[in-house]
Amino acid sequence: GVQESKLQTIIDEVRSKGAKVVVLLSHNGMDVDIKLASRVTGLDAIMGGHTHDGMPAPVIVENASGKTLVTNAGSNTKFLGVLDFDVRDGKVSDFRYKLLPVFANFIEADPEMAKLVEKIRSPFAEKLAEPLAVTDGTLYRRGNFNGTFDQVILDALMAQKDAEIAFSPGFRWGTSLLPGDTITMEHLLDQTAITYPYTTVTDMSGEMIKTVLEDVADNLFNPDPYYQHGGDM
Template identity: 25%
Template sequence: MRTCPTISRIVIGLLATISWPSASFAELLQIIHTNDLHAYFERSDNPDRGGYAQVKAVIDSIRQKAADEGIESLVLDGGDFSDGTIYRYADRGTAPYVVMDAMGYDAVAIGNHDWLIGAEQLDRLLGSVRPNTPLLGANFAFDRDKKNLAQHIRPYISVERAKTKIAVVGLTTDQFIYKWAVDDGTIVSAEDTADAYIDMLRKNHDRVILLSHLGYKADKKLADAEPALDLIIGAHSHTLLEKPTHQSKRAIPIVQTGAHGDFVGDLLVDLQPGKPLKIVRYQLVEVRADGPKDPVIAGLVSQARDRLHHDYGSGWLDEVIGFTEVPMSTPAGGATVWGTLYAETIREVARAPAALDMSEFYGTSQPAGPVTRESLYNYYPRTFDIDKPLGWNVWKARMPGWLIKLVIEQAAKMGSHVNTAGITYKAKWKKGKPKFSKFRINGKPLRSVKTYTIGVSEGLGRGTSEISFLLRAFFKPHDTGVPIWRAVEEKLRRTGPILAPVAPGLH
């Protein structure tokens, strides 16, 4: 009789092995990831999606489902969480860090929009928030006197999940157009840093995951260059990858969820020892704006809203300062009524024959109807300085005609659009390549050898001024001291409602 329980245990054990052949060997890990949330606290630019409290609820539901099946989770974000809406300024810039810290990430990469305020201000912010969530940036080589950066920004974390020792190493973009914003030498080569860290970490970890704020193009290069990597979780380029991509030479998967909290990445992997990381399931889970909200994050978002009203003055952000019949569409895909209105304002403030601005600087399209100060800021949500809560100023710079043409043509070749006022040209597309001609400035033909004064935003003005003294000497950038936000408000009051253009033949 005594043998019965033993036999039944053996039978049950055998049955379990037969029913779940893979489960008995698999080391499943649930990875949950987001990127480029850009302080879209309440919703994404698609009004049906996003919101930090909704993102958190989706993360928790994926984590709970995995836990119910006995699977551990690793929750990561690829960076650029603090800048992109008016919430950037809430509670003197601390709100995006406080909210992010409450989201429950195991680690968050530090993106360029998180350090564009400069090492000094970032050090101060981290000192006052003291987040528990590790911020990762292995190529962020700050001075040791920045004690808070030293305490909160790490090159990598080591975690033990699914019986596996995992290193998550973080990298931030080293593009020259951004890195001038921190002290010289602070952002070092991402490729060299990857070389140094990945092989070193592989020696005492079973798996190495790269949490990358480098962009999809750079991620693909690293997937080829770093065979010791197991997985790249991407950010920065806002690339929406429906499924993980694999480079031809290497099987390292790359994932990215687009931006602004539209989706959460749900990645179930098998980390069986001695085998390449295997993807068991991948899906982008839609974050619905009307979906469940995490109450703690929802509370923090509403606190941040109260702080904004307190800091700007009650009702100031909500005040209706104009009316528009056309939606405030960003000029990302070509000229728009509102894009031209901004460029025209920059041109007027700079007292220049023309203005030129990068369409990438624009934020979220806003609906037609009443225009509030908040919708003006969120349309162009740019700052280098938490202590200047009116955003970027209008700058002016000197530019030769040939360079104006080159900038517009090169941007078009890269699929981008330069937002302009006072500059016209004819564009023809042949076999997918742009051919530009008949450039005119202020109504007159643009002369290649002539140097013009051009109105630009602070991004271009201060950028060229700080990247190198050669550029400064060439462009002679100059700050007008007038915030773009206030200048557009004044223009709107002067011009009255923005009316929909009347189609020819219909009036």
């Protein structure tokens, strides 16, 4: 869990050694970082992740010793968060923040890295390009609730497992597809190549299903951010 006292000790230590600016890189999510920023002192900014929020401006959080900036820069290198500090008399007097969108087709690829990527992908290129279907509508996995690609996966699980109901971990990654796009094997792997890819069939009562749904909802929407454990519905 979040260890406020340990973090405070580290902040105090680096300040005592002469640090004029202290920035925390986190993977807590915006809600947790906002609460954290209100309860520890000496942090100039928290630049975080986990909730994938593209923040056009930082949230300014007040605490016992001043203010802390809290921000996220989206996910999957869609944005670059740029935070500049104006440091005077040993402390931050002002800041400038920009959320820069990243358009891959406008950025020249690094030749060495492009060659490495091609080398790694080449044994699998034919399989990755295998066409599987054509989309009728937009397929996506975004937001806190069930997306259209989630529904495709769940429908497939029910069909393959002969199940009446299916659950899938809520993730917000993978390639979104527009109507009429070809779904390739790579697109399918984008959505399903996770660290626990197995599927199981289990007998569940209505009471158990209700408990699972309520538990997931609590993980997401508990009023206390420290009790939120991530995931999507």
